[in-house]
Each structure stands twice: as structure tokens, then as C-alpha cells.
Amino acid sequence: MTTAVSPQPRIxxxxxxxxPHSYSQQDVLDAFGIEDEKIISxxxxxxxxRRFLNLPPVDGYGRRRMETQGELLAKxxxxxxxxxxRALLTCLDDIGAKRADIGYLACVTTTGFxxxxxxxxxxxxxxxxxxxxxxxxxxxxxxxxLNGLTATADWAAANxxxxxxxxxxxxxxAAYVFDxxxxxxxxxxLFGDGAAAVAMxxxxxxxxxxxxxxxxxxxxxxxxAIDAMRYDWDDEAGKFSFFLDREVPYAVGAHAEIxxxxxxxxxxxxxxxxxxxxxxxxxxxxxxxVNVNLGLTRHDVRxxxxxxRDYGNLSSGSFLFSYQRxxxxxxxxxxxxxxxxxxxxxxQIETALVRY
Numbered sequence: 001m002t003t004a005v006s007p008q009p010r011i012x013x014x015x016x017x018x019x020p021h022s023y024s025q026q027d028v029l030d031a032f033g034i035e036d037e038k039i040i041s042x043x044x045x046x047x048x049x050r051r052f053l054n055l056p057p058v059d060g061y062g063r064r065r066m067e068t069q070g071e072l073l074a075k076x077x078x079x080x081x082x083x084x085x086r087a088l089l090t091c092l093d094d095i096g097a098k099r100a101d102i103g104y105l106a107c108v109t110t111t112g113f114x115x116x117x118x119x120x121x122x123x124x125x126x127x128x129x130x131x132x133x134x135x136x137x138x139x140x141x142x143x144x145x146l147n148g149l150t151a152t153a154d155w156a157a158a159n160x161x162x163x164x165x166x167x168x169x170x171x172x173x174a175a176y177v178f179d180x181x182x183x184x185x186x187x188x189x190l191f192g193d194g195a196a197a198v199a200m201x202x203x204x205x206x207x208x209x210x211x212x213x214x215x216x217x218x219x220x221x222x223x224x225a226i227d228a229m230r231y232d233w234d235d236e237a238g239k240f241s242f243f244l245d246r247e248v249p250y251a252v253g254a255h256a257e258i259x260x261x262x263x264x265x266x267x268x269x270x271x272x273x274x275x276x277x278x279x280x281x282x283x284x285x286x287x288x289x290v291n292v293n294l295g296l297t298r299h300d301v302r303x304x305x306x307x308x309r310d311y312g313n314l315s316s317g318s319f320l321f322s323y324q325r326x327x328x329x330x331x332x333x334x335x336x337x338x339x340x341x342x343x344x345x346x347x348q349i350e351t352a353l354v355r356y
Contacts, residue, residue, distance in 0.1 A: 006160075007203035009157050009213070010200065010214070011199070013095035014199075015087045015088065016196045017194065017195045019053065022052045023051060023053055025049070031064050032178055039182065042182070043185075047309060048312045052311060054171065072174045072239060073174070075117060076109075076112025080171050081169075083171070083193070083194065084163055084167045085126055095199050101134055103117050104162070104164040105133070106119070106151050106152045106166040107135070107166075108167070109138060110141050110315055113171050115277075119135060141345035142282060142313065142346035145168045149214070150217050152165070152198070157202045161202075165196050167197045169317070170194060170195065170317060176188050177237050179234075179236075186243045187241075187244060190244075190283055190312055191314075191315065192311045192313065194317060196321055197319055197320075197326075198251050212354035215355055217263075217353075218263035219345045220262070221348050222347040222348070222351045227243055245248040252349060254289075258293065269297070269353075271294065275332070275338060276331075279304045280313075280323070280344075281321075319340055337354065340354065
């Protein structure tokens, strides 16, 4: 008896979107009147030049007013739908598909909580068929883009010829707390707002435009670092506050080899065979730690570095911004292999092996 093999899903295209306004690190420091030299140093040494943000409104005195948790959730909802819609439509346009072609929609976010979630809101906002299968991946953090891609790829493989889409929509400025502490300063210096959408299909003839076929996924949870990245409720501020442990970059780097070796196991490939690396733009120290532990060069992660520079950390969708830049560069050749790698709360490392 022969077991049927599911066709491999292929990424057809990607689309991205941001809010209309971007700010330099100095712009943000000035907007909030930050004068603490230690905090200023965190902003200035982040390897970030600009970020797209939805800053709090200005009060009657020309100062940025601190938003309530309710206002932050409203910001998350409004801009999550706005950016997610634009990213999805850009992606459809990129591949020459129509809204009616979408059979599956996975939406990923960590910057707020809604019920119903973004998948339902985007289906209504964009007039997608009510028969669209949908999934919301909420609260998994910066690694979650690959968690969502796993589900999207599985649906595409199980439904050959049908279009599956994933949207990562992160309004990170809807998760900011400004209390003058170093804890919140690290978060406020790093994250930016943005959305990315990706389209996948399996079982169709390959199209002329470049794209990656997804071959395999591998995961690794650093259980000893489960509290290293987390949301806590801040009673004094009356809102949630994100925490990043200073040891996160080193924990991620120290375990990177384990998950990459697992990903390549049984494929006949070695790390030196990987032509293109798409690593999450988690921050300067995270990128440096991954480079050291995997023996990568700055050229290997040039798109990761440039996305961090131009957008900051975009959470779950960061790796798709880097993937888009790789495609625009036009250097990926048919048959070459690549790796996607994201990391986030858990502490979790997610990876995907792809072939161009």
C-alpha cells in the first residue's frame, strides 16, 4: 500500500504595511522629554535609526498624554486591522490573486487581546467569503510568525491548489508603558509598529516569480528561561507591561545550534549549505549572539540588520520584512536553501527550512 505524500507548500508572495509616521530615536526621546542619560544611551545604542509608531496623543500643553489600558487596546484593534488589511491586499496584488481566492486566513498578534480576533475582523473588513477557514495566534510573541506559518503551510498542504494566507499585525506602541524605569525603556527603545502578510499554495505548478518552498519546521523551548520575556500587570500604571530579561540574547544564542541541527537532521544538508538566512530582528545583542553561535557573518543577516535599523523590532512579522528584502535583492537562485529563524517568549526558537 502506497502512502500519499502531501504536496509541499510554496510561498507565493509577501506584503507589508506600517503606520504613516516614522520617528528617529531622538524624536522619541524628545517627544517624551527623556533626560536620563542611561535611558538615552539605551535608545542611541540600539542599532535602530527609525521606527514607525503610533505615539500617544498630545495634551493641551503640547505633551504626550499617557494612554489608559483601554485606549491602548483600542489602538491595537484599530491599527491592527488597518495595517493587516493593507498588508494582505498588497500581498494579493503581488501575486495577482483576488480576495475570493482566499480559503484560509491565520492572523498573528501579541500587542493586544480581542474577541473576536483579527481573523474575523479582516474577513468582515475585506469582504472575504464567510466560508474562509480562520485561526488566531495570540500572545506567543516574536516567534509566533513561524508558529502561524506552520499552521498555514499545513492547511495549504492538506488543500492543494487553494490559497492560504497569514497576516502578522503588531501595534507594538499599544503595549508601551512610560514610567521612567530602565525596564520599560528597553522595550520602548526597541519595538515598532507594522504588519506583514504572506500567501501560500501547494500542489500548483511553480510560477515564474521567486518564492520559497517550505520543507520542514523545527522548534526548541528553553524551559529554564520561561520568564525571560513576559507581560506583567502593572498595578501602579494600570496596564500591562512587557519585560525583557537582559540575559535573553545569550540564552537564545546558546541554544541556536540545537534547533538548527534538529532542523537539518535527515536532510543531508549542513549549515554551510544554507545560502540565505532570515533571522528575526530581535535586537542588536540577539543578532550578534546568534551570529557568534552559528558562525554567521553580518552579510548573512544583512536583511535582519537593515530591518532592525529601519523599523525596529516588529515582533512576529519581522522575519517577513527581511524575507521581502531578500526577494527584492534578487539574489536567491532556484535550488538554493534558506532558513527562517524567529525567537520569543517561552523562551522559544522557531525555524523553517526552505528551498528557493
